[in-house]
Amino acid sequence: MDVTTGWYLVLGALLFVIGGTGLLIRRNPLVMLMCVELMLNGVNLSLVAFAQRLDDIGGQTVVFFVLVVAAAEVVVGLGLVVAILRRRPGTTADDLSTLRG
């Protein structure tokens, strides 16, 4: 059975949907961060697949940018999450609602 581009795209879409669903239904901030990573990598996979298929280096270049930005985002996000959890252990995302209008 040939592994065509379509397989990669389906896998990317699945990763994206799993990540998105997790982000919406989970309350643990650490897990939510992981879900965001899943979504990003789902998109990355699609980009690489298209780059291979269309023989265009542009897709892979974008992936590098996404990786760098994701790394930066994780640094800040993890820092915040660890700081919050250290202050108030067992905090869920719903407890962090001080920005209510």
Add this chain to the structure above:
Amino acid sequence: MVELVWLIPTLPLLGFLILLATGHLLGEPRAGWIATAFAGASFLATFIVLVGLLGKDSHGGGRSYEFVLFEWLPAGSLKVEAGFLVDPLSITMALFVTGVGALIHLYSIGYMHGDEKYSKFFLYLNLFLFSMLMLVFGNNLVVTFLGWEGVGACSYFLISFWHQRESAATAGKKAFVTNRVGDWGFMIATFAIWSALGTVTYTEISNSPAMSAATGTAVSLLLFVAAAGKSAQLPLYVWLPDAMEGPTPVSAMVHAATMVTSGVYLLVRMNNVLTDDALLVIAVIGATTALFAALCAVAQHDIKRVLAYSTVSQLGYMFLAIGSGAYVAAIFHVITHAFFKALLFLGSGSVIHGMHDEQDMRKMGALRIAMPITAATFIVGWLAIAGVPPFAGFWSKDEILLAAWEQKNIGPLLWVVGLVTALLTAYYMSRQVILVFFGDQRWDDDVHPHESSWTMTTPLCVLAVAAAAGGAINLPLVKDWLVLEHFLEPIFHHPHHFSSGTGTKIALAVISVAAGLIGISVAVLTWMKHRIPTDRLEPEFLENAMYVDASYARVVGGPGTSGFQKTADFDRRIVDGGVNGVGRAIMKLGQLIQPTQSGYMRNYAVAVALGALAILVLLAWGLLS
């Protein structure tokens, strides 16, 4: 040496700053001595600059120097510099401002003895001196306006210095509010000059081509409104008699010798802008004020109120001189008036001090025995203001009367008004001298009048010499003796020359001296010899200053107040209502969409997801159709 001009205003400013920082630590009498030292140093600096200026060639504007410190307000084509203008006029003003000012500082050391706000008083005096010097030395209308407002503010602080007294607080407010009317004239005149000539600098204004007749007259009259406010002319004089609520040295310095002459200074400085029509108005109002205030002074019982009305009257003389085109005569009278009126005020302060704060002349009398120095100096001041030769007042008043006589349109009429005023002046001043220093003792036995300390009598003696000999700076008849006139001449485009022959001059002088002597004799007959009954000489109508003040109070308090109330209502309902309405509407809108900001991250995530979905749907729609 002319470059040292920056020192003149800086020294009092320095004194002000030192007293501001450490005044309460210094206390009495060190605070007073420091303030006096800075005022005296300022006088010395002025003298040095004068010597420097005299060393320069007087021809072709050689004695006019501008020192620009920095560009103050660069706004488009409007460029206002913070700069000083040193020329004969400003240095003449500065000389007597700092000279008389320093003497009054010295006097205050004794007068304010024991006051709990001792150092604060000297702080205000130094700040006043600084503002006055900025007014005089400013090289453009805006810097002058800065000083103008500064002296106004200091005047307010000093009138209401004893603010625990209701009357003092009210008098301060009255002076401030009345002066705002004049300040309005000043500002509008400045704007008008800038839009007509494109500059507010004095030297450029005087070199500019003349404005159109209508603009020129409007500007002149607006400047006169400003001058009338500050220099207490009809109809804005009402604040000056009330200003006597302040301590007496303040009355002498701010409200007799220096600040009130700034209106005269402004008009002389702007002399080439004033049109003939405006000059006529100025002359008429000046003469009317002189007569009006002299009539009011006749019936006053408060020793300081007599002098206050007298000041208004003498300021009227100065405006009469300006209106007649005799600017030098106006400045001459400013100077001699500063000498003898400061002397008279300080003398009255000495009397009040010695009488333990009694100001009613009906409770004085025969004080010459208890207070010989005060009495002797006061008498010199009296002779000077009454126009008895050879005292200073005679020379300057005579020059003004001559100028009025030669006024083109209604000269003789102005002269008659001036002459009657001179007679009244001699009368009411003699009445005051007799009531205070001669006649029977009318004070209670528990009052023990005493001569004041040397810090108070020294300024009196110095000023008495100046009031006696001050006329020497501008003696008529011999051309070389007109020192002041030759000194000031370069600042005028059209110097004023008296056209009358020597015979007319002498005849007019004799008549005015005769008028003065008649006034004195009537007073002596009435108040000393009691040959004329006194009950009709002090009509209530005059004691209440012809009810001008009362009618102002009526109008402003009655229909005026309801008008102001309506304006305030309009402001609150319509103007404020509109602004607040917009604010409230936006707040309502905000409350409407507030619930979307729940603070729950999942809600925001759903919003982002739905948004992304919407974009996808739109894209798909675009691709399919």
